[in-house]
Amino acid sequence: MISQKLLAFLNKQNEDECLCCGYIGKGVGVRCQVNSCRPCANFFKKTIALGLEYRCRRGNQQCEIKSGTQKCRFCRFQKCTKAGMILKIKKEDCKENESKKDVSLMKNINPTIPSTSSSEYSYNENSSDDQFYLKETQLYIKHHKVVEIITAIISGPPLLTLNSIFNPIYSPTCLQRMAICLQQFFDKWEIKPKEEIKINTPISFVDFIEFRTQSFKFHAEILMSLSEFNRLCHHEKTLIYRKFWPRFDEFSNVMLALQIFGYEGETCMIIVQNDQALEIGSDNKFPDKFFTEDPFERRTIMRHDFEFYMTELYRPFKKLKLDQIELSYLVTQILWSHKRRDDLSESTFCFMDSILKSAASELQNYYIYEKQIDNYSWRLVEITKYLAVLTQSATSIIDNIIKAKIMGQFGSYKWFPNNTVLCPLD
The missing domain is CATH 3.30.50.10 (Erythroid Transcription Factor GATA-1, subunit A)
Known part of the structure; x- marks a missing residue:
């Protein structure tokens, strides 16, 4: 044996x-x-x-x-x-x-x-x-190009000049310039009309990420359209861009859906492609399938994001119904209001404060003389609260990245090196 x-x-x-x-x-x-x-x-x-x-x-x-x-x-x-x-x-x-x-x-x-x-x-x-x-690898390569484009945009000349956009006889204010740039930003998405958008049709997760990746370029373009931003050096432009995009991205998701589907009704809409959207009813019932390849771990992560988007961002903003000037003020706060100094110079910090003071004075005059609202403090408080929620949402993005990394989602750790999809220019 x-x-x-x-x-x-x-x-x-x-x-x-x-x-x-x-x-x-x-x-x-x-x-x-x-x-x-x-x-x-x-x-x-x-x-x-x-x-x-x-x-x-x-x-x-x-x-x-x-x-x-x-x-x-x-x-x-x-x-x-x-x-x-x-x-x-x-x-x-x-x-x-x-x-x-x-x-x-x-x-x-x-x-x-x-x-x-x-x-x-x-x-x-x-x-x-x-x-x-292979599909995810191709997406990474495309994003690698996007990062290069962002760097080139921030390093380049202003994209728009006052003479080419505005009437030279009329000098727009800070919030008016922002309102024009915001409208151009939303037009760049080229979202189909409401009647042509497919609702709750499962989409490839990679296609969804690729669609959202466009926003990084659009964020850089809207910043380079502002004369105040163009006064900064390249290093400070990059720092501000890093702080700006996570909060503004959440805000733009809400505004993009509201511009297409309007403020009426109880449903919550999320644009996932230029011709597709996710609809969540008043009963908070989610579609059975978000993505064509939909493992439990990914669904868990995305469901948490959608719930926060729906309850803390979309519905409160829908009830508030901010007009163009108020929207411009909110974005101005997102761009120039920083809690930490980071590596910004003292002169830049003072410059940012002056912009915020000018925007606050302009909004006050707008409430008193144009809208003729005596007690406008409530709306200011709601805008401030919403700004805090956007900051909280930006923080949760990082938490979800860590969760996705641990669970092996977002392409088996493919989105976490330098120049990552979720954190460009880091």
Whole structure:
């Protein structure tokens, strides 16, 4: 009879070994075209998708990569490459020209990735994960371009001049300029008429993120349309943009829906595409399916966002019914009102205070002389409360990013490097 030790030895001989970290076990299989364990394969995929660059921990590029020990990421990726790891994708998910362009962009993002022939990116009939993985990778590449565009916009000249927009005889006030820029911002979304919008039709999560990614560019454009913002240096423009976009993004989501669907009725609307919207009735019943690929973890995260949007942002704002000047005042507060000084200079902080004082005086005159409201303090209090809710919502965005990262959502950690989808220019 064969002894137990000999039997264990024979079984171990039959088990495959990871060519990257040396792990031996039943979890080793053919991944990325070589025998590898799941952690090494995922590490290789993530590195290529995000274009990550590593440095050797010891500097000699000869670190030992061994299962069960802390691994140098630079040497680990080099070993994966030498072992022959190749990322397979489905070519039929995109046009042939776009596929070649995406692969080229991925190489440009990470110069350490070796050159590979087109035959290596072959069709894998059994790899359903690669199909969704490719789509998310393409979205990351598109966002990489968006970040470059944002940087170019902020670094460039003013997008609009007074002579090209306004009547040269008439000099608009601070809030009037903001009102014009806001209207141009909403027009850029090109949302279809109400009658052509599909309600509660499941949408791909990646398509939803791609649609929302447009807002980063639009945020930069509205800021560069303001003469006050253009007076700042590039460093301070970037700092203010980082603070501005999370709060303004929540506000713009509400306004975008209200401009299309109006202030009447009890339903809550969320624009998810230029021709699609999510409707939540007065009974707070959510659609059975948000996205075409809708795992429980993602649904849990998004449901919390939608509930906050519905109860704290959409419905209170709908009841308030702010006019254009009041909306402009709210956005002016979002842009120039900062609790912390950060790295802004003293002169810039004084400049911001002067803008806020001017906007407050203009709003007061508007209430007294145009709207002829004696007791307007209630509306000011409601605007201030709403501003606080927007700040709270911006904070919750970061919390949800952390939750999504822990649960492996938003593309398996693909949105959390520098220049991330949710935090551009960080």
